[in-house]
Amino acid sequence: EVRLVESGGGLVQPGGSLRLSCAASGFSLSAYDMHWVRQRKGKGLEWVSSFGTTGDSHYPGSVKGRFTISRENAQNSLFLQMNSLRAGDSAVYYCVRSSNNGVFDSWGQGTLVTVSS
Amino acid sequence: SYELTQPPSVSVSPGQTATIACSGDNLGERYVSWYQQKAGQSPVLVIFQDKKRPSGIPDRLSGSNSGDTATLTISGTQNMDEADYYCQAWDSGNVVFGGGTKLTVL
Numbered sequence: 710e711v712r713l714v715e716s717g718g719g720l721v722q723p724g725g726s727l728r729l730s731c732a733a734s735g736f737s738l739s740a741y742d743m744h745w746v747r748q749r750k751g752k753g754l755e756w757v758s759s760f761g762t763t764g765d766s767h768y769p770g771s772v773k774g775r776f777t778i779s780r781e782n783a784q785n786s787l788f789l790q791m792n793s794l795r796a797g798d799s800a801v802y803y804c805v806r807s808s809n810n811g812v813f814d815s816w817g818q819g820t821l822v823t824v825s826s
Numbered sequence: 827s828y829e830l831t832q833p834p835s836v837s838v839s840p841g842q843t844a845t846i847a848c849s850g851d852n853l854g855e856r857y858v859s860w861y862q863q864k865a866g867q868s869p870v871l872v873i874f875q876d877k878k879r880p881s882g883i884p885d886r887l888s889g890s891n892s893g894d895t896a897t898l899t900i901s902g903t904q905n906m907d908e909a910d911y912y913c914q915a916w917d918s919g920n921v922v923f924g925g926g927t928k929l930t931v932l
Contacts, residue, residue: 746921753910753923754912759919759921767920811857812875814880
């Protein structure tokens, strides 16, 4: 069974940093493109970052230069390092797997990040 | 940047057909996926590559994509179909989501 479990969310002050983790089981994370998608309270889904099987990474302009996605194959885990956090980054962050055709076929349960003083 | 537009809400009576549109420039030239998110839950893939259903998704849900509009159709809508629905496509290596449509089954 494919399972994605996020952790690392919490309360952080504006300007602070946080590192999210996503533990994968039931498949080898290195064989799939992996992503982070966030959802602000009461709002829609927003793509945050992607990590490809070849090690390439992509970000939207809203987080580029502040967020870094990475993968640790030995731990079968995905990470998201978030720096210079702003109130607008407050959201539930989902770890998501995509199949070879770019379809988001498995989602974690999400971890809540709150940026507030 | 590429944008996908969805109506904020759609209402349907039980047993009737619900249609949720997703519009974008020449969207028919891209593959579209649809995700269902019930209250308090994570999103679930329900349609991919415009019209394919993952295993376990009932055939009451169907998709199409042509021109500038992709459509998710739910036939014989049930109370359990009440949820938020998001369309998604790719644009130059970036992921694009529609704003989401809240389906209410009255």
